[in-house]
Amino acid sequence: MSKKKNTVWICQSCGAKAFKWAGYCSSCGEWNTIVEEVIRSEDSPRGISAPAGTDVRPVAVGHVSFTEAPRFSSGSAELDRVLGGGIVPGSFVLVGGDPGIGKSTLLTQLAGRVAESKGPVLYVSAEESPQQVRIRAERLGAVADSFMLVSEADMELIDEYMKALQPEVLIVDSIQTVYKPDIPSAPGSVVQVRECAAQLLRMAKNSKTAVFIVGHVTKEGAIAGPRILEHMVDTVLYFDGERHTQYRIIQAVKNRFGALEIGVYEMGDNGLKDVPNASELFLSERPIGASGSVIVPVIEGTRPILVEVQALVSSTSYQNARRTTNGIDVNRLQLLIAVLEKRVGLPMGGNDAFVKATGGVKIDEPAVDLGLAVALASSYCDCPVDPYTVIIGEVGLAGEVRAVTQLEQRIKEAAKMGFKKAIVPASACKNNIDPGFTLVGVGTLIEALHAAGIGGRKKQH
Ligand SMILES: Nc1ncnc2c1ncn2[C@@H]1O[C@H](COP(=O)(O)OP(=O)(O)OP(=O)(O)O)[C@@H](O)[C@H]1O
Ligand SMILES: [Mg+2]
Incomplete structure (x- = not known):
């Protein structure tokens, strides 16, 4: 069957079509996102389509027949929790992370454990x-x-293989290396990644096989390939951690x-x-009695974790403070320095300020504000905070302390x-x-x- 080929220009960020190539997408304002795409007149379906011969008319949601297949364990309590x-x-999961962080290790362990306890697992290694x-599986004790x-x-x-084995x-390790032979672009290109993912999505939904794909990340830390990939999958997991430490966080x-x-x-x-007790791990190496160190209970998903926030404020040797x-x-750091200067009267605007959340965690909830502001002031005044005190609260621009969610869980x-x-x-301290x-x-x-x-x-001094 001959397929009529045509090309269009499409923005890989927002999906808008363009008449010709341009460096700038006028719909979403992103630069360098417009790519050429080959389309066929009988384009392959993108989403889920019903298998041939099945009734596809709309039905009331309450009348949709289903048999709920129970979840099964991945063999790791941490991964099970992250997966919900x-x-x-039938779920479709994307695992992203820096090179060498341990994506293949995680999935090889998963494969070994699921193969032992549940049934067949098919590992498609397109990179190795x-x-x-096999050497890795032997090392990890995952041969089954x-x-x-x-x-x-x-x-x-x-x-x-999937149809024959029904795993x-x-x-699929990794989505950037697999390809559909009927698409002329190279593996890893936007079109290939998207079309392969669309096919894997249909395979997952039609067969009830859970599909895990590995995605490489770009230098900026985003999953390489089109943003649409993240929309297509059910779950996106990022594997992170500082490579020179042995701790890894999957988020x-x-x-x-x-x-x-x-x-x-x-x-x-x-x-x-x-590592079931993350708080213990994150606090294990904290410097007792050092200025600029504050413990903040943060909520990650449903779980409270104690994280050490460290600040170092020192006089600058540059024209612009770092x-x-x-x-x-x-931006949170900039804002808190401005509040400390204007509302508290600590003239630290001309000082260098460095802050970090230890253990490689990324904190983006406002409940860290107060702990971070106190850590900055503690370092600036060289005055340590009591090591058995935790600090929780959001800080407003007027220097007020605002309530945060799930205070009780954090305190527990x-x-x-x-x-x-x-x-x-104070408003939450009932x-x-x-x-x-x-x-x-x-x-x-x-x-x-x-x-x-x-x-x-x-x-x-
Ligand atoms: N004995 C060992 N042999 C090889 N790797 C080990 C060993 N012990 C620990 N490792 C860790 O395993 C990591 C390799 O993990 P893995 O191959 O799963 O990473 P990856 O994220 O799949 O990488 P890539 O992006 O290259 O596919 C190494 O960076 C190293 O930290
Ligand atoms: Mg790998």
Whole structure:
């Protein structure tokens, strides 16, 4: 059957069509996102289509027949939680992460464990030879009879293997290396990635096989390929961590089956080991009695975790003071420095300020504001905060301290980890849940600094 070919220009960010190539998309305002795309007159379907011969008329939602297939375990409690309570049959999951962070390790372990406990798993390794995968599987103790392996990049053949084997889980490592032979673009191109993902989506939904795909990330940290990939899948997991430490964090940034949780792992020779008590890990190396260190209970998904926030404020040797952050948004740092200067009277605007959330976590909730502001003031005044106090609250531009969500859960986690006192927003400080724990309610940032024992003037040496 001959297929009429045609080309259009399309923005890979917003999907708008253009008449010709341009460096700038007039619909979404993004640069360098317009790419040429080959279309066929009988274009392949993009979303889910009903199998041939089935009734496709609209029906009332309450009359849709379904048999709910129960979730099953991936063999790792951390990954199960991140997936929203185990693997959902027929789900489509994208795992992204930096090179060498451990994506193949995670999925090889998953393959071995699911093959042992549930049924066949097909691992499509389009990047590595079967020997390489076998060596890794041996090292991780993931060799199992129904862990099936194929080194193939052609989507037509992958579809055939899938139909023949009907696995519980299909793993494609990676989406950038597989290709559809009827599309002329190279593997990894926007069109190939999108069309391969669309085919895998249909395979997942029609067969009830859970499909995991590996996606590489660009230098900016986004998953390479079209943004549309993230919309197509049910779940997007980012695998992160500082490569020179053994800790790895897997974070759900999208999940149609549960809250956005994080999972913590320790990487070793035998692979990834679950770290069930993340707070203990993040606090294990904290410097007791050092200025600029504050413990903040943050909520990741549904789980409270204690994270150390560190700040270092020092006099600058440059014309413009430097602001560097790790795990915290730089705009949050700028804003808090401005509030400390204007509302508290700490003249730190001309100083360099460096802050980091330890352990490689990324904190983007406002509840970290007060802890971060106190850490900055603590470093500036060289005055340490009591190591058994946690600090929780959002800071407004007027220097007021605002309430945060799930305060009780945060305090319970702090009490569980042996902390004795919490500085919290006064508006939320109604009932103390633990008699051995002191809650200090504060209405402003100045009150919080007093409660933490930090003066308003820089220590003179
Ligand atoms: N004995 C070992 N042999 C090989 N890798 C090990 C060993 N012990 C720990 N590792 C870790 O495993 C990592 C490799 O993991 P893996 O191949 O799963 O990464 P990846 O994210 O799939 O990488 P890529 O993007 O290259 O496919 C190494 O960076 C290293 O940190
Ligand atoms: Mg890999």
